[in-house]
Amino acid sequence: MRRRSVPALAISLAWLAAVTAACGAQQAGRPAERAASHPVAAQSPPSAAPRCAAAAGPPAAVLTVATRPGQAYFQRRCYYAPAGRAFTIRFTNSLFAVAGHRPTSLTLLISPGKDPAVARAGSTPGMYTVTPARAVFEGSPVRAPGTAVLSVPALTAGAYDLQILQLPGTSIATLIVAGTARIGQP
């Protein structure tokens, strides 16, 4: 008869303890959040990006994108880039966790607004899925405080979602790609 080894038994017990701890938590959560256990049916579009007006003039070929100081949001709701040619994003991450002043590492995603990398998951409020393969651009992670110069390949005209892989539930802006680059820009 095959006997279960002591390490295997220990792992099994640890697993059971973890599951029990995870599922058997105290019953007194915040009332609002406990009530949330019942999903509300609501049809939502896949993208939650803000609507933006057309660019006032030829967009610059160098964009400055940054998180708000100390906050998990972009500084602006709308950004503009030229269509049909590569452009540059200077992405600044200044987001630290208050506790321990721990820096974050953030990755910029650009995906089509009609097929966003970050999409709401059905009708469940707050739930989303992220499929980085849908992104037309994924930057390298930027650790706070830091700025990266990101080279974005040419995009066709249209509305894109600008998001952060590590903040999918909070950070979203719209990138309007249109027109041609401002003369004199790299």
Next chain:
Amino acid sequence: MQSALLRTLAVAFLTAFCTLSGAGSATANTWGAWKWPGADTIPKDCLAADTVIIHTSPYTHSIAAANSCGSVHSEPMEVLLQEFNSSGALLQSCQVTGTNYAQCSVKHAVANGDYWNWDVFMGQPAIAEFGCSNKGFAGTACWQSSD
């Protein structure tokens, strides 16, 4: 093959346990089980399950997740949990990478108007991710099981 089956059963067990124990609405604020989308090298039959819970004293959010394909496809899994105040400042976060299982917690980081966000990533860099935030959804959360 046998180990893959055991991992799948472990994930199913996590989900079933949370459901059958009555943890769904009373104690586990959010939970779910997902098939990965089949992106990259991850087959569609890979299954992941997670639960996110809240303790009140001390105020703690915890996330635990397991997946059935961590070892088979050598894809790490990562859990991320964040607590924000009402203005969007990141109060605390935890981030842990595992293979078949990962968990982490944040403590003492909430007040009125705060909100949370959690994510489970598959692969490094991430190939797929799912998560939830209660920002903008006061009184709601992400109690869900799909696929």
